[in-house]
Amino acid sequence: MNEPIIVGISGGVDSSVTALRLKEEGFDVECVFMKNWEGESDQCDAEQDYKDALSVCNSIGVPLRSTNFSNEYWKNVFKNFIDEYSKGRTPNPDILCNKEVKFKAFLNYAKDIGGAKIATGHYARIKESGHSYQLLKGVDDDKDQSYFLYLLNQEMLSNSLFPIGGIEKQEVRKIAKKNGLLNHAKKDSTGICFIGEQKFFKEFLKKYIPKHPGTIKSVDGEICGEHEGLSYYTIGQRKGLGVGGGFGNNDDPWYVSEKDLSSNTLIISQGSNHPSLYHKNLSADSLHWISGYAPSKNDNLSAKIRYRQKDQTCTITSLSGESCNVQFMIPQFAVTPGQSIVFYDGEICLGGGIINNRS
């Protein structure tokens, strides 16, 4: 018997079509449903997702197993998430989840049960050239998920397949429908997996990070109100500030432009074009390069500082070890400490780091 490809299946349409395509290509396919979070709030969703996954596996004719990485998720992803928020930063747990859970714990599990490789429903591609592997953007520009995968290394890439990275989302849904998969029209998941809808975010954080009220000031030093704790706000945030309704010079909305941790002050500015919301330079650390090496030149270099942002032309002005300084050609909106900057050379995802500061 051939060693099977182990597909991480979520119950969503992307991973389902991933399994389907591999099966059609003649691989031995087995699916694994991962439970990474033990919580009351998501219990029903997780059970429905499992049922969807089971239905898909039955119609494709592949076995489904399930496994539990909630310990790994808690230790290696969630603790960091809370830690970063406590420091007033805005982390991206989905990036860490890929590195620590999907392409580490799950990959190890897949190897343990005798799998040849793993496959996931990410919109990204892997290109093998000689003994090295490149991570390329997914062909669907709108869905490209390479941003979330920049912490993968050569070994992870050499053991992974992204079977839908070469097609568009619309096509994925079409394939699912044509093959009678019940989840062909299932809504895409949004937000952070363990919280669900964005509107619950602050309430969720409050369970883990105590309130620490302070003053909200405008960039001009005017007191505008009170905040419940800097951790609950993000740079560039517009909604939920409790400021607006004619406050200020005009009816333009207010944005978080800075968090002053030393004085526990939330600094806001009016209008999305306010200069305090834009920065041309940033420093990043915890750098990781997919090839193992930093790029040798700045030609054709671009970066994204958030998921789904258009590529922004930039230069790495200085680089030492795991830290670098970056200058953008045009000023960037809401450069947020804790978020990741991911570098590209055209369609090649080079790697990235975590934003530390901006100027």
Next chain:
Amino acid sequence: MLYFDHAATTPVHPNVAEKMDEVSRLDYGNPSSVYSSGRSSKSIIETARSQTAKMIDAEPSEIFFTGSGTESNNIVIWSVLHQKNKHVITSCIEHPAVLKVLEELTAFGLTYDILPVDSTGLINPSDLKSAIKKDTGLISIMYVNNEVGTIQKFDKLTEIAKEHSIPFHSDCVQSLGKIPISTKDLKIDYMSFSAHKFYGPKGIGFLFKRNGVPIKPLVIGGGQESNIRAGTENLSGIAGLGVAAELVSIELEERANHLRELETYFKSKIYDICPQAIFHGNTNFYAPGICSLAIPKCKNEVILAKLDRKGIEISNGSACSSGTVGLSLVLKEMGIEDEINKSTIRVSFGRENRIEDVSILVKSIGEILNE
């Protein structure tokens, strides 16, 4: 395909399937109707009740058909809410069909205490004695544990209950067809059973309630099952249960010997390929055919996946509906460390397993260990 997970469920016995097929095709009458087809359906139920009663040495009037072992547990535990004494004593290795019910009913004023077990899964009777309160109104303790097969020392436990005049309930779903059960010998007031654990159909179970002890219905309606479980009866399920029960009465000794033979063979062969294997449970007080064993340094999910690929089905503890997996709580309560817990598999034999099948199972585990 080879199936070694009979503690989860058993394949329906051919005689049972035949009877169910016949009843569902021919007997459409509502057992409550007074004309011929109704009377005929009613008599099918009463035959099954006699067959079921005979299996556990009870009176037919002490047998009530329900939808499952879980439902039987629920009826007994919910009944506590109607009593003055609302304190319940149970054990830490019960099925969720007891533990979760108790937890839920605290909202209605029920209180409960959970007895610990030793490293073999046994309750210390003196713990039961000291847990009894003035308002203890029920003791609910499982007979044969579903994960490790340990049999509680019911003579001592029920004696304590009798001394204090406290009703005693037992979740007995794992015991039928493995060990003899006589309600005349066991001083138990309520017992829960499920047909699919002894080659009967799924979705049918029964409650033994000793004549004279109180009970209140959960499902109320047309008065079926002597007002204890309303709803038009699951006729073919009950008929199937009756046949499965009759087969237990006839074949019990043969089945138990067969299980013992398979289990003894399995244990000796496992030690050949894996001398460091650890068998959980009690070596004196256990039901034949359930083997819970750890293969140190080998994760159970890996063994399960690789056996599944070879068409061999075993489990890693108790099955769960949502596909979630995790550490066995029963083993945790027995004080088994997490590393060993993660390496534990459960092999439970049945009447259709043969020595050759067990030999293939052991050989396959051996191959996996050598990979």
